[in-house]
């Protein structure tokens with residue numbers, strides 16, 4: 260999948276969690292009609308009839324395509340392969356994380372990207388000397404870590420949030436809470 264696509268990413272709050280039955284998750288998402296069919300020869304699921312009710316769009320008139328006939332930038336859902344260890348699942352191009360201790364902006368985080376991709380990397384603040392796991396920095400829902408996620412493609416940062424019904428449906432598939440963030444990278 261092209262990584263430049265803006266997307267809403269849903270993932271378990273427990274960054275180590277991997278569902279043991281992905282088929283069950285797909286069945287549940289079909290039954291609430293977030294998604295419908297898999298597009299042949301792709302890993303993309305078409306939006307279902309309840310797509311725009313299961314996401315809460317924050318603007319007054321969302322300009323989204325739900326059908327491939329409406330253009331290439333139609334909303335779809337995919338489930339990337341799981342990671343062997345918790346890793347950075349995505350981030351927006353503009354995000355600058357902050358230290359939770361002193362709110363210091365960590366402007367140079369991408370200079371050590373290889374370290375920052377790992378969820379067990381510890382950030383040591385140059386201002387207040389607090390040591391914080393990168394997963395606990397203030398990312399303002401513009402980055403997230405984990406081993407497993409669901410991506411909803413062609414949703415721009417802060418354009419829409421998952422409804423309670425959608426998050427509850429995901430929670431019930433594995434008795435674990437789910438959260439979300441946005442990514443463009």
Ligand SMILES: [Zn+2]
Pocket residue numbers: 358359360361362363384385386387388389
């Ligand atoms: Zn600090």
